[in-house]
Ligand SMILES: [Zn+2]
């Protein structure tokens with residue numbers, strides 16, 4: 001049979017429309033894909049129905065594949081885990097990127113996850129913060145000092161600890177010239193304190209050069225008196241708890 005000739009001849013005799021057995025509509029021939037073997041040269045169903053049927057078939061295949069996979073994983077948990085790990089290891093970068101994209105698309109879910117984590121781990125968080133403060137007693141105090149220094153606006157704010165200044169000054173009080181026991185702690189009048197030689201309130205900077213170690217009591221007696229006499233004076237230290245009643249001790253410095 002001469003296909004070209006007979007097809008052309010047949011097409012000439014075909015009606016202009018065709019009934020689709022899928023959607024049960026009568027549509028123009030152009031709505032159908034061609035199928036050379038069919039008597040009228042067209043598929044049974046219209047293009048739309050063919051497309052839908054294809055999607056349905058692919059979904060069924062995919063579901064069947066997933067189901068097979070699930071069953072295999074249930075029957076071979078060890079091998080399944082190993083396979084997953086292998087796959088993840090090879091895709092670490094992709095996974096990070098895709099999880100990053102997910103987080104960008106779902107900011108509320110991320111926030112909720114963090115909030116619920118914090119809620120269930122509140123004790124853990126608190127304990128960790130407490131442990132950190134115990135191990136780094138200087139840090140919050142230092143942060144507060146630097147904050148005050150920045151607010152005073154006296155130029156550069158250096159980062160250092162009181163302990164560093166004490167070591168530098170060999171634990172000798174810059175005001176009275178007597179030694180300081182670094183083991184004593186606030187509010188013992190003989191405990192260490194950081195003295196700004198020129199007070200922050202008078203334009204002094206929070207710098208190593210403008211700081212010295214001093215007894216708490218000496219520092220407090222000096223206050224922010226800045227007369228040359230006050231700066232030079234060596235105040236005799238009376239190690240007496242009487243100061244506890246005389247002064248109200250500030251929390252820092
Ligand atoms: Zn149809």
Ligand SMILES: [Zn+2]
Nearest residue numbers: 173176215218
């Ligand atoms: Zn002193």
